[in-house]
Amino acid sequence: MNIKALYREELTDLCDPAYRADQILQWIYAKQAGSFDEMTNLPAAFRQKLAADFQLNAVHALKTRNATDTTEKFLFQLHDHSLIETVLIPATPGLTTQSDRHTVCVSTQVGCAYGCKFCASGLEGVKRNLTAAEIVDQVLHVQKLSGERVSNIVVMGMGEPLANYDNLMRALRIINAPWALGIGARKITVSTVGIVPRIRQFADEPMQLRLAVSLHGATDEVREKIMPVNKKYPLKELLAACDYYVNTKHRMMTFEYILIDGVNDTLDQARILGAIGRQLRAKVNLIPYNPVEGLSWKRPTRDRCKAFQHALKTHGVTATLRMEKGTDINAACGQLRLQHERNLSTPNTV
């Protein structure tokens, strides 16, 4: 068992005397200890017992890559040698409104089953869910390796978060807890392809977590070309679940919309998206498509992106055109991991 998957009360139940639990939590989350041996105010025999009973590290950094815009990308290896990616984004226009933040984009699965047509993570299917400890430890390791205090979390990395619901929620409760990372629920955004029953369950959670839905098409016909999940949960059902979230939480939500040249970037789509956004009082993040090796789609021109944004604004919808961050380090979801695995399986590649 990994100790970072435990709630404070669970760890307290396992400790004798009980106050040892708070000492351990201090070492893990405040002092970011890398081994039980570093926990020097615990008796040596107790440390040995901890090391025998628990794992402390759930991820291991294989490499980090800096982009010119200060985005930093981490490739982590797990205990079964699976690879996942995590990205540190110093500022994310469109995701939050402050400018002095450090946002970590975390992964929730190894690979992904949803096969969105623009995404490298879905190319080879899903291997497994991440454990709660593997999700929490991405944030801790990024914080330790970068030396930056993480202020915001976006769950938008590899995998579909709501397909790993129980582990995700456990991890987010730990990330939010004052005895652990203490990151406010309003600073945590979970992004989904639109798993309708899970969106409703998410809306009923007591934590005030933010919701972002990857829309990428304003009609079923267009969305189905990009997102196979739309066949299972068509727009009518998805938008009803979004409406349930907005009315249950009394919070704004966000739609993510990747603009793909000639596929979903017509002014007709903008008009329909504008009507959806206005009805749900949702914000729209527009993201120019980031080309993926092996896929033929292209990014629209800057003018075309601007025209789409303008059309949304004329409908009274707040729409940001996200400036790309990290394109030179393969920041598009899943690309660094795929490249690393291909390099390993190609004998002549350095």
Ligand code: SF4
């Ligand atoms: S965009 Fe997200 S949900 Fe879609 S295939 Fe990629 S990782 Fe999966």
